[in-house]
Amino acid sequence: MSIRGEIKKIALIANTNKAKAVNVMEQVCNYLDDKRKDYILEEASAGLLERRVKSQVYERLVDFADIVIVFGGDGTFLKAARTFAASDVPILGINLGQLGFLTDIEVEMLEDGLDKLLAGKYQIEERMILEGRVIRSKQLVSRLIAINDLVLTKGPFSRIIKLETFIDGEYITTYPGDGLIIACPTGSTAYSLSAGGPIVNPKMKSLIITPICPHTLNSRSIVTTEDEEIVVKVDADHSEVMLTVDGQESFPILSDDIIKINKSNLVAKMIKLEGYNFYKILRNRLHNNRF
Template sequence: MRRIGIAVNQNKPSALDVTKQLVSLLEAKDAKVLVDSKVADQIGRSDLALDVDKFPDQVDLVFVLGGDGTLLGVARQLAVYDLPILGINLGHLGFLSEAEPEDLPSAVDRVLRGDYHLEKRMMIDASIIRNGQTIHRNIALNDIGIAKGSFGRMVTLSVYVDDMYVDKYSGDGLIISTPTGSTAYSLSCGGPIVSPHINVMVVTPICPHTLTSRPFIVQKDQVIRVEVSATHNDIGITIDGQVGYKGEVNDTIIVRKSPHYTTLIKWQERGFFDVLRQKLHNPN
């Protein structure tokens, strides 16, 4: 019997209806189902309630109902457990999701018969060091952002790779992304699209105040060190655009490949560049 956990972004308009449908489809196939405690009571199934952080001991894989942001949050929460995740898109873009609500019957059938492949997505670790002490550490599937806060101010970031000086970037900040994150904030700042099958890190300046600053790519096992300088302390460090820390002048941020991966459930016939065309193509 397959054991399925369902994590839900209850703020999406169709979340409860889709959750009910998914539970019915899975139970009709004799799967064991557990639902995020925050949602189970709302759909009248308190008998299925379990906190998402307890899924690893009880389920074989997780359906995530929501948008890309929901999946990113669940991926960080479950990263150390290597649980396969299937994204069901209830958001706008749904770049990381593999199915839409109208695909639920087919998606359930495919998952239960094992008609999919697992795609391991690289994650990165970020440590914020202040006065020689690590004050924050976190993991990201998409990116680490280091940026100034207020409009009209700049931040200067000195970048080193494996202790070798690269350059100094003055502007709005810097994004360090995984291949998965290369199609997110980094892309909007002029960074390259990187196939998720290539494990590298992308460093992309945000609105650099120079004619020569360009994004660059480093090997997965290299370590990126960023030293912060500015005339103010209005500085922020973000994890996947969801978790934020207040930075200060002279902070050092160390970014390296994480030992953990996010494992996504993917359909064999649906390649990365197919999704890229479908989701990011501008018909105009």
């Protein structure tokens, strides 16, 4: 793996709800001090440390950094990837969570991983992003982007919803059930997997449609090409239907709303250190029962 250009300034973001975050972030700050590297912390993350450090508000970190390092699980990584999707700044994750499909450094290999980073022994993978548009009475009422998935769910009611689904204008089927997951390959190991969807190499360019608890015997996941548009029309007799982004943000959906989902023009830039292999991580997660 070739050596890349020197990293001059690093932004650090921690999940402040993780118990390990303070110690791990302190280790990284000490490491960067020893290497005489300039770094800046997100404001809330800086507040975890007892010493004074340079800090900045979350959204402006990429104005001051060449890369972003996040401390947390996949959820912390997803938020950063969405926030900085329009920038050219890549993201590296240090895993403080359970699964860690998106994060690249385990805590026990922290210094080794940072050594590779500063030596330029990494690649930047560009991951596909989804864009969802909510159309209500022929008007665009919301535009959302997702790194993992966009999920239509019925809400707390036990009544099913019906989701009339089209691919590139061709009617496919109407899914009666609890909802529908539209994922990109990066999100194939998230909610889609738990709902019975396929595992897809994240370097692929495709969309994955997976029904949630379908009230039918013949519903299966469908994998489309990256250039096809998925359109879903909602039929529900209650007002608690939600469109959820990466399990973190949501938008209320009404009956007769139309959701259009495409590949976004944006990409998520993820740092993958020397030795990273998707199938290696997959094998470790499967063997360790960490799904």
